[in-house]
Amino acid sequence: MSKPAALFINKHHYSHFSRGGAHILPVTEVDIHLVTRYRAHGGLDGFADHPLPHVAVCETEDFDRWRDLCSWTLRHHPIDRVIAVHERAVLLAAEMRSTFSLPxxxxxxxxxxxxxxxxxxxxxxxxxxxxxxxxxxxxxTDLDRVDWSTGRKVIKSRWGLAAKDLYMVDSLDQARAVVAGLDLSGSHYEIEEFVKGRIYHCDSVVVDGEIRFASVGTYLTDPAGYSPGGVFGTVLVDDPDLLRRIRAMNASVLAALGLKDGTTHLELFRTDSDELVFCEVAGRPPGGVIPPVIQWQYGFNIVETQIRLDAGLPVTLGTGPATGTCGFIAFYPGGGEARGVDPGRFADLGVVEHIEHHGAGNGRGGVRHSTDFLDSYVLRAPDEATLMAGIAGIQNEYWR
Incomplete structure (x- = not known):
């Protein structure tokens, strides 16, 4: 009997789907038709090591061309499912499912x-x-209807990702100056109240409308504050009451939005008065180095889980939480000469994985988005204090 077939709409580097020498695409279970970006942009990095029989490449920044190629593939091949894990591909994949009546x-x-x-x-x-x-x-003129007496506001793209196209403004005059440089046609922007507080994230797996897994972490720095030479990271949360409250918000939000199967990445604020305020949620796996943190702590790859759910395949969510805790620290380019961390120090610092990110920055010491990392280090520790000490040690040693 022939295998089911799936269209995989991809915008990641192809090497994104290799981990620990293994490839996470379910090629033995599904006949995958890959539509990806050009080789020059990483769409086929490592493809020779894990080839697929059906591949098409295009300039994914040309959305009409990308859509046309996906439509052509679905019209000319007996495909049962559509897979997407990149934020830029999720909406296109959903459009293809609705257009071609696919699950x-x-x-x-x-x-x-x-x-x-x-x-x-x-x-x-x-x-x-x-x-x-x-x-x-x-x-x-929409700015004139905003209540400016309540302080700082945030102007951001309704369709943005990785903290791009986001502007902080403290007055109507500042907002007008920002808006003067934006194209407001096409309903692309919103304005909202600035919320002061620490930012948390909740990453979930939903199967048949039921949340089967929900991990909670907190960022070391604000994702919107990325800058040359800066750092980013996350640490998992183990406070039982806070976990309960955040997971309850997550469950209410996902129920309201109506997700049946998939993975999600929700962000929220915890204010100084201990109020939890929703920020946003994405219907795809978390980005950056959060998936390796989840894998080290809980024993499964959440990106692979999204792929398998999209492909209509069963998923395994690991054996439950390991003892101790986990997190990562990452460094943006532009901070001078990176010395890195001596691998001989990994055990002392709690480092379980070092990830080198190729092509970080814009070539001039800049940072393009919140996950534009130069190097990342995943750490495991018996408790949060030990984890934070390891993160501090890495930060002290990284730059020359």
Missing amino acids: GMDYETAVRFRDKLRMKEVIREAGAAALPAFAALDRP
């Missing part, structure tokens, strides 16, 4: 997870979480 996240659901304004409207209607005040920003 998985449909277009309407995907829009609720992709359009930050529509997302918050649905959550507000359901009363699923506390929200900052927000409004569409479709024309400059």
